[in-house]
Amino acid sequence: MKRPPRIVIVGAAGRLGQALEARFSRDATVLGLARPQIDLSSSQSIRAALEPLRFDHLMLPAAMTAVDACETNPDQAYAINTAAPGLIAEICAEKKAQMTHFSTDFVFDGAKQGEYSEEDAVNPLGIYGDSKLQGEHAVLAASPLHLVARVSWLYGPGKPAFPEWIVDQACQHPELALPADKTGSPVSSTDVAELLDPLLFGPGGEPASGIFHLCSSGSCSHQVWGQACLDLAVELGIPLRTREILGNSLADVRAFVAKRPPNSVMSTAKYTAFTGRSPRPWQEALREHFATSPTFRKYLAAACG
Ligand SMILES: NC(=O)C1=CN([C@@H]2O[C@H](COP(=O)(O)OP(=O)(O)OC[C@H]3O[C@@H](n4cnc5c(N)ncnc54)[C@H](OP(=O)(O)O)[C@@H]3O)[C@@H](O)[C@H]2O)C=CC1
Numbered sequence: 001m002k003r004p005p006r007i008v009i010v011g012a013a014g015r016l017g018q019a020l021e022a023r024f025s026r027d028a029t030v031l032g033l034a035r036p037q038i039d040l041s042s043s044q045s046i047r048a049a050l051e052p053l054r055f056d057h058l059m060l061p062a063a064m065t066a067v068d069a070c071e072t073n074p075d076q077a078y079a080i081n082t083a084a085p086g087l088i089a090e091i092c093a094e095k096k097a098q099m100t101h102f103s104t105d106f107v108f109d110g111a112k113q114g115e116y117s118e119e120d121a122v123n124p125l126g127i128y129g130d131s132k133l134q135g136e137h138a139v140l141a142a143s144p145l146h147l148v149a150r151v152s153w154l155y156g157p158g159k160p161a162f163p164e165w166i167v168d169q170a171c172q173h174p175e176l177a178l179p180a181d182k183t184g185s186p187v188s189s190t191d192v193a194e195l196l197d198p199l200l201f202g203p204g205g206e207p208a209s210g211i212f213h214l215c216s217s218g219s220c221s222h223q224v225w226g227q228a229c230l231d232l233a234v235e236l237g238i239p240l241r242t243r244e245i246l247g248n249s250l251a252d253v254r255a256f257v258a259k260r261p262p263n264s265v266m267s268t269a270k271y272t273a274f275t276g277r278s279p280r281p282w283q284e285a286l287r288e289h290f291a292t293s294p295t296f297r298k299y300l301a302a303a304c305g
């Protein structure tokens, strides 16, 4: 009988890390590491945590994900998002283990009309996107057999994200506006984990390597995404102060320190060609999240009463 793969997840406490651990524990032996076991800002800590371990595959969802904090702390951003993935990728290559690294739609500048493919030119607008892009390069330089999965507008049951934030805002404010000129492809962490499985452990084939885009099918503006969240919240009977999101412009969002790409819709055609599967529409995944996420319920019970 074939031995189940031994998988290490670095960043198991994060939004995506929790979903990966839940999904891959079903048919692999998974060891989840979080900040108390491994500090990505220290090469010594990375070596001490990983060198003694034996594993076939390592997933790295840990990152510095606060986009504006990256802009104001570039040294920390490059240490965590570039140097750490590079070192981890080298350790994996030495052990002949494959690595899956996670990257972002923010590697693009958003000037393209239409969907970005994996072959499109990158041009990050800020430190977060650039530090993630340099991380991609470092990982693939360590081994061309490693996989880089770019995800976008991530949310999920493990930790509040945009859907929880916007419903919370609608519980507090009588009027809300979001950019009508910022477009992307949301994806849930649980869908990313499901989509990843056939890329890595599909029947018969070699695991995928290089860059792949993983996001839901379809796309939306921030305004439309926010409105979909409020519509689902109304269906659940959450007492909102406003049920409508007005449209504004990305340039109007004063909270953003770093520039964001106006369009970061990603094509998943390469994923479908490799696996024969297509991601489900973002609306379906969002509906499931509202119906089932315990974090969502707990967070909103506290926020909206
Ligand atoms: N969130 C999003 O919208 C998107 C995310 N991505 C990418 O997807 C991946 C997963 O994102 P997501 O799950 O949302 O991220 P989270 O912010 O939820 O999780 C990141 C994890 O990294 C850990 N971490 C951060 N710094 C360190 C450090 N110095 N040492 C050890 N651990 C550290 C955090 O630990 P702790 O819990 O202790 O803080 C946290 O658990 C990332 O690579 C991100 O760049 C891509 C596109 C969109």
Ligand SMILES: Cc1cn([C@H]2C[C@H](O)[C@@H](COP(=O)(O)OP(=O)(O)O[C@H]3O[C@@H](C)C(=O)[C@@H](O)[C@H]3O)O2)c(=O)[nH]c1=O
Pocket (backbone or CB within 6 Å): 065, 066, 067, 068, 104, 105, 106, 151, 152, 153, 154, 162, 165, 177, 178, 179, 222, 253, 255, 256, 260
């Ligand atoms: C959309 C929006 C957010 N905010 C706030 C909410 C939150 O505290 C903060 C950041 O919001 P968001 O997370 O929605 O936006 P952002 O930081 O741009 O999200 C990005 O994160 C990184 C990690 C990625 O890789 C991207 O794919 C993308 O998901 O700004 C506003 O104040 N106004 C707004 O119109």
